Amino acid sequence: MLEIMHTKTLAKLFQESKAQPVILGDMVVVPIYRLPLAAGKWHVRVERISAKNIPVQGIRLKVDLGHIAVAGQKQKDIVLWGDTSPDVVDMEISCASETVFKAWNVWRVDGIMQAWIGNSGMIVENDVGIIKLLCSDGKSAPEFDNLIVTIAIN
Template structure:
C-alpha cells in the first residue's frame, strides 16, 4: 500500500511508519513580518525536488526578493542552498503550510501522490528538520532533506 493510499484510509491524518509520524504537509504558526530561514541539506538527483509553501490557505503571502507570493515554490536546483523569506499572514498570526514537490519531466510537477510524505523532526525551539519522500518508487525519506528555522 502506498503512502497516498494510507493517507486516504486515515482521512489525511498523520500515519506511523516504522515509529515516525509521516504527514502530507506540515503547518507552523508564524507572525506578521516573521522571517523563515530554509537550508537545503541534501537531495537525491533522480528527480527535481522542491518545497511549496502557502500562508493561511493562500490568503496571506510570503515575501522573497521583494516579491509578494501566495504559494511560492523553491526548487533545490535553482534556489540558493540557504535563503530567508518573510511571512505576512492575513491576521497577526497565521499558518504556514509546506509540502514537498517533484518534477520528473519538463511539464509535470507532482505532490501528495504515490509514496509522498514528510517526517518533521524538531531539533530545538523553532528549528525543524524535514525529511521528504517523493511519490515515485519506494518510500525514501532521504529524497529531500531540509532545515527550517523560525527567526
C-alpha cells in the same frame, strides 16, 4: 504498519486517514507540515541540506492568509527547486491576522510538478527553533532522504 506498506502507498494511507499522520514502523509520517502563526512579520530561513537530482526535488511553501516576500516578490505560495534556488533562502511572512504556514515536498517529472502521490510523505523533526523535514518523493518505496530541508521561523 510496515506489512500494510507492501500493499498500500503512503498516498492511499493518507487518503484513508483524511490527511492525518500515519505510523510507518516507528516513524510518524505526514503529508504536509502545518504551523499556526500569529499576526505579524516572521523571518523564515529555509536550508536545503540534501536533495536527489532525478527527479528534481523541491519544497513548496504556502500561507493561508498574508504573503511570503522573497527575492523582491510577494506570493501566497512558492516552490524552492533543487536545481534553481540557492541552498539557503531567507524570506519574510507578513500576515494581518493569524495564518497557517504550510510546507510539503514536490518533485518534477517531464516539467510537471508532482506531489502527494505514491509514497510521498515527510518525517518532521523538531529541534530548538528549527524544523527538519525528511522527505520521500512518490517515485519508489518510502525513502526519507530524497529531500532534506530545515526551516527556522522567528
